[in-house]
């Protein structure tokens with residue numbers, strides 16, 4: 566929610582990888598990504614930079630993705646955003662979006678090896694693989710969809726032209742961030758209240774003033 570985001574400055578507020586992945590851009594109410602200047606994944610090499618930011622890419626030697634990989638990442642991002650937005654709203658996701666996610670997930674699984682991680686065995690790819698960010702995001706999105714407890718905490722920020730998704734772990738979180746959408750909403754409400762107060766003041770003045778607007782009899 567700041568101008569000219571980069572992979573290094575974009576805020577990570579989602580609470581898990583696939584949510585930060587969809588939050589790498591702002592979304593219109595109809596689910597379209599809003600403008601390249603708001604996109605932390607707007608150039609192919611930015612995928613690698615973002616992967617480094619979130620700890621997927623470590624060390625040197627990562628191969629930079631090409632334009633085709635960026636296109637696929639954007640396709641996956643839009644599908645995951647649409648699916649999880651529907652789930653957050655208690656609606657059924659579009660089957661086409663589910664198919665898109667399943668396709669990326671299948672590709673990721675085909676290209677993976679099983680490796681021992683911190684908590685157990687997991688799908689894994691070489692850290693220099695230019696498809697790494699997309700594969701990790703697809704696998705994490707499917708894992709989130711399989712996790713009923715996490716899904717129950719999934720929220721979409723109601724801020725105007727935000728559309729960011731996050732996990733409400735406190736049970737009270739409404740906004741992606743109080744510093745951006747939350748404070749903007751507060752300002753909007755204050756402005757509306759001030760306007761209503763002025764209107765009430767005018768109405769009161771009118772009620773006490775002699776009536777000059779009486780219709781002729």
Ligand SMILES: [Zn+2]
Pocket residue numbers: 566722723724727728729740741742745746
């Ligand atoms: Zn927001």
